Amino acid sequence: MAGRRKGGSPFKTLLEGIVTAFLIGIMLVILAVTPAWDAIVGATGIGHHVDVNSLFHKDPVRPDGSEMILKPGQPAQSDGQTDPTPTPSDGQSDTTTAQPDNQTAAQPNTQTTAGHDYWQAGLDATNAITTAKARQGGYDREQQFGGWAPNGCGSATTRDTILERDMTDVKKNAKCQVVSGTLADPYTGRTIHFTRGPKTSAAVQIDHVVALQDAWASGARDWTQEKRIEYANSPDVLLASDGPANMAKGNGLDFNGTSRWLTQKTGAPDVWMPDNTAYRCDYMAKRAQIKAQWGLTMTAREKQQTVSVLASCVAGN
Numbered sequence: 001m002a003g004r005r006k007g008g009s010p011f012k013t014l015l016e017g018i019v020t021a022f023l024i025g026i027m028l029v030i031l032a033v034t035p036a037w038d039a040i041v042g043a044t045g046i047g048h049h050v051d052v053n054s055l056f057h058k059d060p061v062r063p064d065g066s067e068m069i070l071k072p073g074q075p076a077q078s079d080g081q082t083d084p085t086p087t088p089s090d091g092q093s094d095t096t097t098a099q100p101d102n103q104t105a106a107q108p109n110t111q112t113t114a115g116h117d118y119w120q121a122g123l124d125a126t127n128a129i130t131t132a133k134a135r136q137g138g139y140d141r142e143q144q145f146g147g148w149a150p151n152g153c154g155s156a157t158t159r160d161t162i163l164e165r166d167m168t169d170v171k172k173n174a175k176c177q178v179v180s181g182t183l184a185d186p187y188t189g190r191t192i193h194f195t196r197g198p199k200t201s202a203a204v205q206i207d208h209v210v211a212l213q214d215a216w217a218s219g220a221r222d223w224t225q226e227k228r229i230e231y232a233n234s235p236d237v238l239l240a241s242d243g244p245a246n247m248a249k250g251n252g253l254d255f256n257g258t259s260r261w262l263t264q265k266t267g268a269p270d271v272w273m274p275d276n277t278a279y280r281c282d283y284m285a286k287r288a289q290i291k292a293q294w295g296l297t298m299t300a301r302e303k304q305q306t307v308s309v310l311a312s313c314v315a316g317n
Helices: 010-032 036-044 052-056 116-128 141-145 158-166 212-217 225-232 243-249 277-293 300-315
Strands: 098-105 167-172 178-184 190-195 204-208 238-242
Touching: 116 277, 116 300, 141 212, 141 225, 158 167, 158 178, 158 204, 158 238, 178 238, 204 243, 238 243, 277 300
Parallel strands: none
Antiparallel strands: 098 190, 167 178, 178 190, 204 238
């Protein structure tokens, strides 16, 4: 009597393979939507936590397709009016439209309190700032910080609030949006004559002094979504500035400590500084106070350079 063949049938082997692959897939999905994934992200610096709800829910959008980020409990506005200015995509800027006058000299932005006491306050603030390694992994500007929030007046957003605060000769339309004004740009020292419109150059932007990726890497990754949106729209964090200067700034910090901005000869080669030398002490003081106020950390090199620059400012050097 012939013996039975060892092993299962090809169909059984195929079925077992499919079941195994399915179970592995389920395990990976479970891992991706749990806090354990954040630990892997922090250790490897790649990937980011998957918010399953975001796959099925999108924030309300304006007629031109740009996102409206709503604070919790705030109803979506649907006025059928189009905002001709695009929403920023790089996480550091709000692209508005303007035509720069590069020939006119300007004083640093007047909304910042400059001077010895302000610089001393920035220097003192560093005492409250914890030193820690930057954790960059998992950063996604739109998912974690959203866009500009409505400011409660017509179709205007945080962008309009900052433009109105930082510019002079401001004019607004019936929807509360800023349509023109004059900016004394703190980053370049130039005067920019702002005119809103999709066909003019994107020369004025709204800068997060401590950039969103910097904030994420220095503590904001552990905040609630509500707090991150609050930070992204906080007037104390924002400054109207020259568009090209803001784009050149990028994250504003070299996380890897390679002295990226050594050629600026500012004493802070890991920290971006504005070309307008008259504003550098103010900028560094403002940056330090933002990090202290929001409980954000600094890298060891960043903190040492901040203290060095501000001490020099206070000493009058």
